[in-house]
Amino acid sequence: MNGHLSHVVTVSVFAALGLALVLMALLAHRRSSKLPTIGQLVRAALGRRSVQVLLVLAWWWVGWHFFAAGG
Amino acid sequence: MSEQLSRVTQPVARSAEPALWRQPAFLIIVIAGCFHLFRGAAVDGVVFLLLAVGLVVTRHRAMPVAAPPTTRANTYAVVGVVLGCALYGWVVGHWTPNTLPVQLAVAVPGLMVMPFAWRVPDVSRTLPDRAWLWAVVGVLVCLWELTSFLFQSDPAVGTYEHPTLSVVLDPLFATASLRSVLVGVWLALGIALFRLIRGRRT
Incomplete structure (x- = not known):
């Protein structure tokens, strides 16, 4: 597989997964939806120390990785 | 008032919590920390693994119950x-x-x-x-x-x-x-x- 095609495939898969997340977020907000929203998911997951630490760490790391450490 | 007081004095229910190594969030922190070290991001790796150690060290420590709800x-x-x-x-x-x-x-x-x-x-x-x-x-x-x-x-x-x-x-x-x-x-x-x-x- 040449380099350009590989690049296109890689980016396309990322885009598809990102689109899937966006669609799920939109679907979850429908009144009849059985899919939990991200907010419901986070609230349900909180209450355990390891989960809270992971969520804060993930948020912190995203900021560090993209703004402070050069990506 | 009494409801807030009962929340403040509510004991921590730790007996039902699985062992730390069986908690996915803890495993994710450890694995991610090791991965950061592997890819050369020493600061990231050290922070992740230090926090994992902190979770282990405080595993049996009763932390104060959080303040009244905002x-x-x-x-x-x-x-x-x-x-x-x-x-x-x-x-x-x-x-x-x-x-x-x-x-x-x-x-x-x-x-x-x-x-x-x-x-x-x-x-x-x-x-x-x-x-x-x-x-x-x-x-x-x-x-x-x-x-x-x-x-x-x-x-x-x-x-x-x-x-x-x-x-x-x-x-x-x-x-x-x-x-x-x-x-x-x-x-x-x-x-x-x-x-x-x-x-x-x-």
Whole structure:
């Protein structure tokens, strides 16, 4: 597989997964939806120390990785 | 008043909590920490693994129950936070990336929020139905990211042929205006997470 095609495939898969997340977020907000929203998911997951630490760490790391450490 | 008092004095229910090594969140922190060390991001790896050690060390320590629930933010407070985040983002976004001021601007909020992540009454929680759908997509993102990373010839250098998510998103951080927005959004998310951690109750 040449380099350009590989690049296109890689980016396309990322885009598809990102689109899937966006669609799920939109679907979850429908009144009849059985899919939990991200907010419901986070609230349900909180209450355990390891989960809270992971969520804060993930948020912190995203900021560090993209703004402070050069990506 | 009596309801608040009962919340403050409610004991931590730790007996039903699985062992730390059986908690997915803990395993994720450890694995991610080791991965950061492997890819050459020593600071990231050390921070992750230190926090994992902290979780182990405090595993049997009874942390104080969190303060009484916060009230819903009024409109003025929300506007204030939004404006504050926008201002923060505008200032930090216009600083030269990857310099000490920016590193401090990111590190300090994290240091302020992280201690509160330890203060939680551990109780059993049931995830909503179909929460696994989110997990599936999340895992797929991680697996594809890992695949791209492993195909790189140098773990520390992104490649055009197999770009990681960082490489794909790099153009978003190329201009000060976009960085300003993203920093502001990042800070707002941190504040929202902080409020969720502080405000949730059984």
